[in-house]
Amino acid sequence: FFLLSPIYSFFQKKYFPYRNLKFDLSIVIFTFLIIYAYLIGFVPSxxxxxxxxxxxFYLISKNIKLISFVNLFLSICICIALFPRLLFSVGFLFSILGVFYIFLYLHHFSKYFxxxxxxLLLNIWTFFAMILPVIYFFPLLSYQQILAIFISIIFAIFYPLALxxxxxxxxxxxDDYLILFFNFKLYAINFKIPFFIFLAYIxxxxxxxxxxxxxxxxxxxxFLPFIFI
Incomplete structure (x- = not known):
């Protein structure tokens, strides 16, 4: 958007000032994002x-409140209606839960800070909120997982740099730094939780x-599972 905006703005002011820059560029960007989704094979998340x-984008254009649990639920329904196979995707479930816990933090606590x-707090909050759901499907537990809080912040810099x-x-x-990073290991245990605990948590x-x-x-x-390490 920031790359295309100055170019489009030049032609807009000269030839079609009646057009909405944000709307037009959003359509162009959505087109690229859909093509990218096709190229990577429509990954669930x-x-x-x-x-x-x-x-x-539709809600904003209609001046409707964007961040709400109702809108998240409707988004899930649209996803499943278009791609029914997502009902059986663990990645899709994690993606939904991640957004849900982000909304939960924004709903209750964002006004205080x-x-x-x-x-910073949202990053920590979302990480710990997802521990039990992730362990239920992938019962591996290590203090090394806590590094994800910091890695996710570094990733925002690393990804465009790598590109x-x-x-x-x-x-x-x-590559040398990545190999060192991937070779770093801390003690880990298998920690299984029963289905009823997972369901109760949800x-x-x-x-x-x-x-x-x-x-x-x-x-x-x-925080409780980490005690068992």
Missing amino acids: YIRSLIMLLWG KPFINI FLHFINEGGLL LLSLLSMRFKILALFCISLN
């Missing part, structure tokens, strides 16, 4: 984010939309 983006603090390096034919420049999470104290309780439950 990407489908969810793309459909939520399109749905969110400044934007920068919210970004740029590939453009200038220097894609292997960071139900408590849904109830926590109404109760702030219950939201804090749900997140605190995710």
